[in-house]
Amino acid sequence: MCLEKNQKGLTLVEVLVSIVILSIIFLSVIKFFPQMGYVNSQNLNKSQAINTAKQVLVKWKNSTVVKNYLDDSTTGSLPGLYKEDGTFYYCKTSEGNFSVNIKIKKASDLSTGPIEQHFIQVSLINDKGIIVSETFGYIKVD
Secondary structure (H helix, E strand, O other): OOOOOOOOOOOHHHHHHHHHHHHHHHHHHHOHHHHHHHHHHHHHHHHHHHHHHHHHHHHHHOOHHHHHHHHOOOOOOOOOEEEEOOOEEEEEEEEOOEEEEEEEEOOOOOOOOOOEEEEEEEEEEOOOOOEEEEEEEEEEEO
């Protein structure tokens, strides 16, 4: 009498080895998820800072108070002015949870015609004192 062996199943060792291999792969992949969440959060904060800096720049470029002051510094005052040297006006303000430093060049960068263009730099600083975003532009004074 000849006994035939049943070759259709898996042994316990084979099942355990496959579970260990799948566990190692799963654990190595799952370590990336918290890091991806942190990077996404940083990118969101950076995007918000960039948009806020652009909004502050546009607000200052369109401000009639700023334009009038640059045209004639004896009239009125520059909002948030805290320092002035031979080249720049320095202003501080806040926007959202950022501290905003603004630097405006006193002299026009455009020396032709009746239109003046004053350089403006907007820097957003977080609560740790780190510059998060910075943008530049020109204030047009007619």
